Amino acid sequence: MTDKNGFFDLSKTGFTRRAALKGLAAGAGLAMAPGFVRYSQAQSSAPIKIGFQSHRTGIGAAYGRWYEKTTAAAIKAINAAGGINGRQVEVIIEDDGTDPGRGAEVVGKFATQHKTDIVFGTLFSHVVIGSAPAAGENKMPYFVVSEGHHVASTKLNRYVFQPGITDVKSQIQSMAPWIAANAGKKVTQIFPDFAFGYDHRDYLPPALKAQGADVIAQIAIPPTESSFTKYFPQIPAETEVIYHVMVGPAVLTFVKELGEFYGSNRPQLFGFIDSLEAVDINSPGLEFLDGSHFWEGSPRYAQPDDTEAQKAYRAAVGIDDNGAAVGDPKDVSTAAHMFGCWETLYVVKKAMEDAGYKGPEDRAKLVEATEALKEFAEGPEHPQGPKTFNGKIHQCFGIQNISKVEGGKLKVVHKTKIEDGLYEPEGDYTTQAL
Amino acid sequence: MHFGPHLLLATLEGLVTSAVLALTALGLSLVFGVMRVVNVAHGEFFMLGAVLAWAITSAIGGHPALGFLAALVIAPLIVGAIALVAERLVLRRLDYNPEATIVATIGMLYIIQQLALTFYGPEARPVEPPFSYRIVLPWFGYSGYKLSIIAASALLLIATWLVLTRTRIGLIMRATQYDSETTQAFGIPVGRVYGGVFALGAMLAAIAAVLIVPISQAHYLMGQDPLLLSFIVIIIGGLGSLRGTVVAAVLIGLSDGIVSMFFSPTLAKIIATLLVAMVLVFRPQGLFGTASR
Numbered sequence: 210m211t212d213k214n215g216f217f218d219l220s221k222t223g224f225t226r227r228a229a230l231k232g233l234a235a236g237a238g239l240a241m242a243p244g245f246v247r248y249s250q251a252q253s254s255a256p257i258k259i260g261f262q263s264h265r266t267g268i269g270a271a272y273g274r275w276y277e278k279t280t281a282a283a284i285k286a287i288n289a290a291g292g293i294n295g296r297q298v299e300v301i302i303e304d305d306g307t308d309p310g311r312g313a314e315v316v317g318k319f320a321t322q323h324k325t326d327i328v329f330g331t332l333f334s335h336v337v338i339g340s341a342p343a344a345g346e347n348k349m350p351y352f353v354v355s356e357g358h359h360v361a362s363t364k365l366n367r368y369v370f371q372p373g374i375t376d377v378k379s380q381i382q383s384m385a386p387w388i389a390a391n392a393g394k395k396v397t398q399i400f401p402d403f404a405f406g407y408d409h410r411d412y413l414p415p416a417l418k419a420q421g422a423d424v425i426a427q428i429a430i431p432p433t434e435s436s437f438t439k440y441f442p443q444i445p446a447e448t449e450v451i452y453h454v455m456v457g458p459a460v461l462t463f464v465k466e467l468g469e470f471y472g473s474n475r476p477q478l479f480g481f482i483d484s485l486e487a488v489d490i491n492s493p494g495l496e497f498l499d500g501s502h503f504w505e506g507s508p509r510y511a512q513p514d515d516t517e518a519q520k521a522y523r524a525a526v527g528i529d530d531n532g533a534a535v536g537d538p539k540d541v542s543t544a545a546h547m548f549g550c551w552e553t554l555y556v557v558k559k560a561m562e563d564a565g566y567k568g569p570e571d572r573a574k575l576v577e578a579t580e581a582l583k584e585f586a587e588g589p590e591h592p593q594g595p596k597t598f599n600g601k602i603h604q605c606f607g608i609q610n611i612s613k614v615e616g617g618k619l620k621v622v623h624k625t626k627i628e629d630g631l632y633e634p635e636g637d638y639t640t641q642a643l
Numbered sequence: 644m645h646f647g648p649h650l651l652l653a654t655l656e657g658l659v660t661s662a663v664l665a666l667t668a669l670g671l672s673l674v675f676g677v678m679r680v681v682n683v684a685h686g687e688f689f690m691l692g693a694v695l696a697w698a699i700t701s702a703i704g705g706h707p708a709l710g711f712l713a714a715l716v717i718a719p720l721i722v723g724a725i726a727l728v729a730e731r732l733v734l735r736r737l738d739y740n741p742e743a744t745i746v747a748t749i750g751m752l753y754i755i756q757q758l759a760l761t762f763y764g765p766e767a768r769p770v771e772p773p774f775s776y777r778i779v780l781p782w783f784g785y786s787g788y789k790l791s792i793i794a795a796s797a798l799l800l801i802a803t804w805l806v807l808t809r810t811r812i813g814l815i816m817r818a819t820q821y822d823s824e825t826t827q828a829f830g831i832p833v834g835r836v837y838g839g840v841f842a843l844g845a846m847l848a849a850i851a852a853v854l855i856v857p858i859s860q861a862h863y864l865m866g867q868d869p870l871l872l873s874f875i876v877i878i879i880g881g882l883g884s885l886r887g888t889v890v891a892a893v894l895i896g897l898s899d900g901i902v903s904m905f906f907s908p909t910l911a912k913i914i915a916t917l918l919v920a921m922v923l924v925f926r927p928q929g930l931f932g933t934a935s936r
Binding site: 265266267270271273274431434435436438439440441442458459461462465466469470471472487492493494 | 648649653865868903
């Protein structure tokens with residue numbers, strides 16, 4: 210910008226220092242607060258803006274829709290209780306198309322156009338990995354609800370956090386003893402051929418090895434694949450357990466074709482519920498799943514020992530005892546993952562309050578305050594269960610559920626302990642500059 | 644799994660792919676052959692067929708076969724009507740100019756896709772197969788419904804062939820394909836033939852989609868793969884040749900099934916694309932195509 214008229218030239222006569230300062234202050238106010246008319250008197254009354262990077266379209270669409278519902282419910286509860294630091298919270302949603310390139314653009318858009326305080330809510334790991342550099346460059350705290358190990362691997366950057374859902378490496382480590390003891394010792398893995406699948410590919414074999422079991426075959430399937438029978442002959446005949454984790458719009462086809470291939474004469478099945486997230490477990494063709502086991506982050510079906518907090522959370526989000534939308538039993542939720550949105554938002558609230566967060570200029574303080582968090586007690590803010598948080602690797606650790614398909618429902622048969630899933634940190638984000 | 648059963652499974656999978664591909668590609672081939680229009684929106688008519696099949700089956704309820712049969716009749720008719728409207732409103736106004744129609748059909752692709760996203764949503768939704776019978780072989784089980792797709796597709800291909808070669812409508816279509824100006828000089832309403840062929844091409848894609856949707860689910864982006872494979876098939880088979888289209892569809896389907904089972908799905912796609920390159924270099928008119936006049 211050139212100063213043709215000499216507005217900012219203080220040496221000019223007839224232009225007092227006071228007037229110049231006023232002009233500067235007004236200019237800065239304009240630049241920093243879009244929507245400045247309403248909130249021009251003081252920034253403290255403006256809402257806190259959370260940029261929600263949502264998978265509205267693309268292969269993650271089913272998750273995106275439920276992540277939005279959960280987020281809306283959590284924000285409603287937070288705002289009803291007075292917001293964060295006395296300010297209301299506003300969510301701005303941008304669709305990333307479940308695409309890493311688009312994801313990075315969305316983060317940039319939040320930083321430069323919407324000027325949000327943080328970015329939040331991404332699930333698919335390749336989108337997280339693609340967007341993380343943009344978050345780092347814009348010094349934008351980026352709270353993901355992804356489950357992948359990439360945050361905890363410390364290969365991303367200091368602005369990326371995963372405080373609401375346990376990562377895959379920890380999940381696998383805590384469940385491996387149960388798999389080896391109850392399902393079988395010879396395991397064949399089927400996983401999606403991208404980042405999230407590679408976490409399973411890389412961390413299951415050592416975790417099972419430690420329990421005296423072996424992965425005898427690993428089958429990678431592209432996440433956009435629509436037909437799966439052609440992969441099944443690669444499953445060795447001596448397989449005792451098929452460990453499956455699939456994502457994308459064709460998950461139902463995958464499980465159905467597995468059933469057609471094996472019928473009732475199948476190996477044991479241990480699956481991540483990702484293979485059937487947002488899909489009715491009583492869909493025709495899925496009868497063969499009866500008696501098989503699934504990992505669930507948070508149980509889809511209401512359990513007899515549900516806490517009051519869990520019941521309140523389910524009511525707030527609007528899911529019934531079968532984990533489907535209230536009033537539409539066919540609209541099955543992504544219950545095993547979406548609790549992470551709820552819990553992450555409460556972590557953000559806590560960290561912002563600890564940091565005395567006022568606006569984007571306090572983002573570094575927010576990062577440090579989040580890193581200082583140690584544990585989250587089970588309760589209305591953390592209905593899935595208690596968690597610990599490691600500020601050095603920006604990752605939380607919680608309990609995992611192993612559920613059995615029984616009479617068309619998922620019944621939790623085993624809960625892991627937090628300690629089962631702890632591992633040596635692979636690095637330390639706090640040594641990176643802010 | 645031993646080699647024999649493994650090959651059998653690969654062949655079955657390949658045949659199912661071929662069956663659906665043959666129908667889809669035939670529609671694209673007809674439109675190109677008669678109208679000289681490269682219909683880039685063809686895959687979206689396929690997707691519309693699947694989405695409508697979901698809408699119809701979930702609206703009807705009752706026994707799954709009932710809804711499925713209704714979908715098999717109604718969905719292609721609706722898709723055909725949409726195609727006819729698109730032909731009247733867009734292609735005819737462009738005077739079927741080859742370059743302009745490519746751009747116009749790309750536009751149609753996005754319009755149809757985004758409308759499906761808006762009104763149907765981004766989810767993949769299942770359609771129940773009309774019957775679920777699992778054929779039990781000593782080595783593996785196989786869906787009986789998948790085998791019925793092969794049979795249904797074969798019947799439809801024969802029916803299309805009969806229409807093209809044995810009926811007056813077929814004669815008119817072939818005449819228009821051979822030389823549209825002379826045909827018009829003989830008093831054939833070529834414009835109406837074009838409209839009918841465009842609708843028929845879309846209907847064939849829609850039927851293929853209704854057949855496949857019980858095993859693959861309806862999704863708004865599902866039109867992309869069939870479009871690409873259909874182009875591969877008609878380039879290899881020869882643009883506008885029915886026989887070439889069917890032979891190429893079986894070839895591509897089987898090689899896809901067998902190569903992707905014994906090696907990897909990526910290699911199957913590489914081979915199909917390589918085949919297209921080879922055909923274009925050594926026999927530009929395709930295996931069964933006639934050299935352009």
